[in-house]
Amino acid sequence: MIQLKSVLTLVAVATLAACTTLGPNYQTPAANAPAAYRAAAPAAGAELQRDWWLMFGDAQLDALQAQALRASPTLAAAAARIERARAVFGATQADRLPRVDVGASAGGLRTSAKATTTPVLQGRPVTFEGETFGLSASIGWELDLWGRVKRQAESAQAQLDAATTDAAAARVALTADVAASYWQWRALADEATALQALRDSRAKAFQVAQTRFDAGSSTMQDLERVRAELAAADADVADLPRRQALVLNQLAALTGQAAAELKLDAKPLAAPPQIRAGLPSELLQRRPDLAQSLAQLHAATAQVGIAEAAFYPSIKLTGSFGYSSEDLGSLISAPARLYNFGPSISLPLFEGGRNKANLASAKAQVDESLAGFRGRMLQALREVDDALAELQGRAAVVDAQNRTLNSAGQALTVARSRYDKGAVSYLDVTEAERTPLATARALAQLRGAQWVATAQLVKALGGGWSSPRDASGA
Template sequence: MNAKFSLSLLLTAALAACTTVGPNYQAPAANAPAAYRAAAPAAGAELQRDWWLMFNDAQLNALEAQALQASPTLAAAAARIERARAVFGATKADELPRLDVGGSVTNLRTSAKSVTTPVLGGQAIVFDGTQTGLQASLGWEIDLWGRVKREAEGAQAQLDASTLDAAAARVALTADVAAAYWQWRALADEGTALQRLRDSRANAFKVAQTRFDAGSSTTQDLERVRAELASADADVADLPRRQSLVLNQLAALTGQGSADLKLQASAQSPLTTPPAIRAGLPSELLQRRPDLAQSLAQLHAATAQVGIAEAAFYPSIRLTGSFGYQSKELGDLLSAPARLYNVGPSISLPIFEGGRNKANLAGAKAQVDESLAAFRGRMLQALREVDDALAELQGRAAVVEAQNQTLASASQALTVAKSRYDKGAVSYLDVTEAERTPLATERALAQLRGAQWAATAQLVKALGGGWATPGG
């Protein structure tokens, strides 16, 4: 028996190494352009994994650390990795033989009236007693066509996709936290400019009221200044609402309640021009962005499913065997006469299945086409996101430069107005009028700075947030 069993194992191992049906996975060409449409900075900072550290902002660092630790999004992504790892482990187990050991004690009596009861000398033979058994069983599917291998390959690709999904979630989370934080800081800067503008409008209204009471100005002049003050009051009153919305967003991103989130605006200097970040070449996006690598892993998994579907057209061979002992007396259980065994292959060949296998194969091939189209679409979207962020940064920089020129000219005009007021050439209302443009420009610059930093976060997210493939 041992020689026959060993020979069966050798033959099945040789058969299992014969072939693997289905196409082998090949990564598609990215077809990325040579350069981005928008002007990318020739030099700039390289994104590291923890890219936000380059800004040397203690509050931002604390928020990012809190988000990475407590975000439900990352927790869910980690759970998906563990689930995919478990599926991969179960699939890999199918490549190995399965061995089960069991024992039994059965108290039985056969019927004397059954048509299957043996008869000897006209008397029915009835079996009555206790039977004890000890048995080991072996089962192993001979992977003749590579179905089990393709299943393991697909499970590995799904595990890779889950890991990359978690990396993409980390990129998106850290960029969103930074964008919300910088928006909050921009609102604080805007609040300072708004309060100065409101104070200026209040002074202008006092002067206008005094002149109106003295009969030296019209009702129209007074109401115009009153309306400007009311508008400034409305903007100041609306600012806490806008700040609360951003803080609520930050709290959700960092996995905490809004009431638990404490930020100090007074400790921050106004936002300046954000540092340039090197965008690199479009062809580098495959190494930069985990969502693109995830899309390729999903394509790999879909390709493996084609091989699994093709294997269903071929015979399935399974080697089964058992060895053990069976006896009515416990003391004789392990004796040679009580020994029993069986070993041999079983073959299953699909003859008629109503077109199921053809439909499954067609569906698997369609899934490959869908996954390939999804990758190409995601690649185009990634290129667009980088171009959008670069265009936003470039456009905002031009507007900031124009507003700085406006502020410089308006500040000079204000200086002249104050000088003339000191000499008695104009009234104080003329000074407050001259303050209108520089103060409004300061508010616009605060909003533009916020937009620049938001575009920086958008660029970080579009470039993959410092993530890179292992060894890349």
């Protein structure tokens, strides 16, 4: 009967434990995103996928991205953080279940005849000597009356979500940086071609100017001006390998290999394709760093419930059952049976303000996490606007430079025609070459800037990641 009453008591207390959860429940804060981006966003364009770089059909870029994803220590560290967070979550889940231990013991026993506590019978000390054997099982379970354990599991799950989205954000950043460096290297190769043509033209102009000066048909000022232009072109040509090496070194570091191992083929860059930016409100589903920030806010909110539960009583159910006997043969028998069970209650009466301080700290952490999310949201909006403005502005400049190139090309054609007819000298032809060759170099630089801005837009839009709530996979 006593056992039945105890069981009924445990059931009643366990039912009560499932009814109360302290602390605020997490709610996703409003993003407060504008209706549209400030910069003009293309209404149509390519939709980013998880492996977004495949849309460009560049096998060389694909290989670099695969190498980076395999060798990046940043991604390896992010994966380790996921495993650590998963282990913590598993440990908190275990706290919700009873703990069961079993044990066995065997040993000899003899009490002292000289000890103060030795009993005395008829003037003689009574000692005990023999063997003892035991088997036991114990159980312990903390009743989650106030939802402390539940909130711990909730916080651990949110931390696991944060670690997962942190890894996704690292992947987006890495692949965007690899693409930006690769496109920058290709743009430098295009610039090198244009720059070499400009240098060759300046060299021819200097030869003509030298010949005319030697013949007395031009002044020293004209000769030195052309010499200075050739020297400037030589300086640009000499500086280009340094710039290319720095970009190549960066690309090698991103892909986890030595720069000497990188063997790339230079191919001219065309205009980058348009990428659909979508609406600002979609960033919450598109950017893993925003999802990470929300997960951290969720974890902080759960910690408030944990801190509040510290003000309330803690009830633990403990019990043990086993056998103890001096004779191994009679160990498993009714007379050798022993057990005890029952609840234990602890109530905090004086903590020196510790619980109040912990609660205040938890609430402050929520405020900090909320402010961090809002700041990150503003930063995300700015990054998209910056990338769109960069692409829009570069496109306008490219259009103007193309018009310049067309007009300068026509002027060069006229100059060559007049030279063929003997109306002008070759120096006039080289002068006419100045604008189209310089414009070709500027266009190579602008094209590279467009592609780098494309990589920045990809990163700002989340690189094809989508929230697991809306699409599978991260």
